Amino acid sequence: MQTRHPGLAADQPAIAEGRLVKHFAISGTCGAIPARGPLTGLEDDEDGMSEHGFKRFRRRRAPAAEMPSADGGTGPAEPPRLAAPATLPQAQLPARLPEPWDRIRQVPFGKGAEPAAQLPLVSRFRTSPAAKSFDLLRTRLLHSLKARGWNRVAVTAPAAGCGTTFSAVNLALSLARVPGSRTILMDLNFRRPGMARALGIEAQGDLSAFLSGSTRIEDQLVRPLPSLAVGLNRSADQNAAELLQSGSCAEALDAMMLRSGADTALFDLPPVLEHDDTAAFLPQVDAVLLISDGTSTTAAQLAACEKMLAGHTELLGVVLNRARSTDSPLS
Numbered sequence: 001m002q003t004r005h006p007g008l009a010a011d012q013p014a015i016a017e018g019r020l021v022k023h024f025a026i027s028g029t030c031g032a033i034p035a036r037g038p039l040t041g042l043e044d045d046e047d048g049m050s051e052h053g054f055k056r057f058r059r060r061r062a063p064a065a066e067m068p069s070a071d072g073g074t075g076p077a078e079p080p081r082l083a084a085p086a087t088l089p090q091a092q093l094p095a096r097l098p099e100p101w102d103r104i105r106q107v108p109f110g111k112g113a114e115p116a117a118q119l120p121l122v123s124r125f126r127t128s129p130a131a132k133s134f135d136l137l138r139t140r141l142l143h144s145l146k147a148r149g150w151n152r153v154a155v156t157a158p159a160a161g162c163g164t165t166f167s168a169v170n171l172a173l174s175l176a177r178v179p180g181s182r183t184i185l186m187d188l189n190f191r192r193p194g195m196a197r198a199l200g201i202e203a204q205g206d207l208s209a210f211l212s213g214s215t216r217i218e219d220q221l222v223r224p225l226p227s228l229a230v231g232l233n234r235s236a237d238q239n240a241a242e243l244l245q246s247g248s249c250a251e252a253l254d255a256m257m258l259r260s261g262a263d264t265a266l267f268d269l270p271p272v273l274e275h276d277d278t279a280a281f282l283p284q285v286d287a288v289l290l291i292s293d294g295t296s297t298t299a300a301q302l303a304a305c306e307k308m309l310a311g312h313t314e315l316l317g318v319v320l321n322r323a324r325s326t327d328s329p330l331s
Contacts, residue, residue, distance in 0.1 A: 100218055100259045101182060101229070109199045109224035121173060130170070137319065138174040141289070144316055145264065150286035151257065153316065156269040156278050158301035162293040163321040165195055168268040171289075175264055176228035184221070184256070184265040186231035188281065190240030191270045193233035199224065203234035211249040217256050229260065240270075245280035253284055272305045279308065287314040294323040 125131055145151060155168040165187075172185040187195035187207065196203040201222060210220040210231065221229040243249060257265060267285060269278045282288075288309055292302060302318060309315050 099261070100216075101261060103218040104221050104223045104229050104260075105218070106223045106226070107201055109201045121170060131174075134170045134174045135177075138171060138178075141171070141316065142175075142178070142264075145286070148286070151263060152253075152265045152267070152285040152287075154267045154269050154278065154281065154285040154288045154313075155291065156288060157271050157291040157293070158273050158297055158305050159271045159293075160192070160274065162271075162291045162297060164271075164291050165189070165198060165268055167289075167291045167319060167321060168266050169195065169199065172228060172230075172266050173225075175266075176225050178227075181227055181264070182229070182260065182262045183227060184229050184231065184260065184262045186265065186267050187233045188240075188244065188267050188277070189270050190233065190237040190243075190277065191275060193236060195230070195268060196232035196234060199230070199232075201230070201232060203232035206235055206237075207231055207233040208237055208240075208243055211243055211246075211252050213248045213252050217260060221260075229262070241276045241280040244277055245283070250284055272308060273301060279312070282309070282312045285313060287316045289316050290318045292318055292320055294320050 141153070145153070155164055155171070157164045168185060172183050175181065175183040185195075187193050189195075190208070193207075201224060204220050204222060205215065207220065209215045210217075217229075221231050223229045237243065253265075256262075267281070269281060272278050272290075278288075290302070290305055306315060
């Protein structure tokens with residue numbers, strides 16, 4: 001996928017240091033200078049001609065102009081006084097408008113989640129092995145993205161039940177902990193949208209309206225954390241594949257990344273082998289992160305996913321979820 005992402009140096013002429021000296025040559029014989037004439041007001045030097053044969057002159061100071069004083073006499077004229085410049089009112093500059101990211105509404109998350117749907121969030125268990133595993137996955141992911149200039153990642157699985165939403169949410173929470181970063185997480189599983197219910201956040205509206213270009217990012221996204229914005233979906237859409245490969249969807253996502261200034265965007269998508277939604281959305285992402293279930297995913301399923309993704313996008317890696325070994329990244 002193509003990445004969506006000089007000055008003229010005017011040569012300054014060198015200025016030679018030094019002073020410009022003008023030389024004048026005077027030839028001929030110097031004659032006598034008349035006492036009056038064009039040089040009226042100059043006093044003759046009493047010593048006559050100088051040792052070089054030229055008459056030296058000294059300019060006489062001009063008398064100061066006089067004007068009548070208050071007592072009727074005369075005195076030196078005072079210099080004219082200039083009026084103080086009028087003080088212009090300071091221009092009233094308009095207040096600086098907040099960035100689109102700052103206009104995204106901040107909301108608490110997790111309080112209203114249903115017990116059966118609430119996910120174990122690593123942000124609440126920072127010392128757990130799972131949290132450390134997601135932090136390691138985050139760091140490796142960022143290294144790969146920065147090395148290639150990528151910022152859009154699809155998170156999907158071969159089949160339902162592999163933990164795609166669990167992995168996408170916790171990876172986004174780990175990314176949001178990087179100082180000065182901005183992360184966007186979007187629920188594009190139109191078949192079974194569940195991120196809003198799992199996080200306990202009320203969805204702003206139908207995500208399909210946003211992808212169609214009729215809703216602004218600050219009206220659709222919410223921020224559970226200052227550095228994390230989520231796009232939630234509250235209703236299913238069986239025509240998701242057509243929407244995800246439309247031109248309006250591509251334009252909406254490009255505008256979202258540009259206006260928000262997000263560093264990374266994660267997209268939670270339906271299973272690869274069950275619907276064509278993920279295949280339709282591949283042109284909008286730089287790479288795919290594949291989630292596998294250590295208790296159910298087969299090697300044949302992973303091979304089928306790799307075959308389908310080949311030639312369309314890059315496979316960043318396969319994350320093993322629910323692994324039996326404690327040495328697994330997500331055990």
